[in-house]
Amino acid sequence: MNPAGLYIHIPFCRSKCAYCSFTSYPCAGHDLDGYLAALTQQATQMATHPCVRERTFASLFIGGGTPTVYDGNQLADLLKTCRSLFRFANVSEISIEANPNTLTFQKTSALRQPAPYYESGGI
Secondary structure, three states: OOOEEEEEEEEEEEEOOOOOOOOEOOOOOOOOOHHHHHHHHHHHHOOOHHHHOOOEEEEEEEEEEEHHHHHHHHHHHHHHHHHHOOOEEEEEEEEEOHHHHHHOOOHHHHHOOOOOOOOOOOO
């Protein structure tokens, strides 16, 4: 079976740009923590599906919106959760869409923390 890619959508931005046609919303008035909790719950459920359990993922892309509206530890926890739930190839690509206005040294440092995600991983 060919490796698959995993995409996670974070639909929040600091503000909605006039040119943007993606499903995204300004952060104000939305429960960002609740959204992450729901994502984790859905990922946990999806990881047990037989079609997903037998897959090896070659990439993980977190896009949106602007995922970097979350702090670095929240994003690092999301990556850790994905690595623990899904099986990734030994050489895999992990990308997070970012806006320079929401990127900080703390966020990039948190995201660069090494974590194993080997072919034998996943539930």
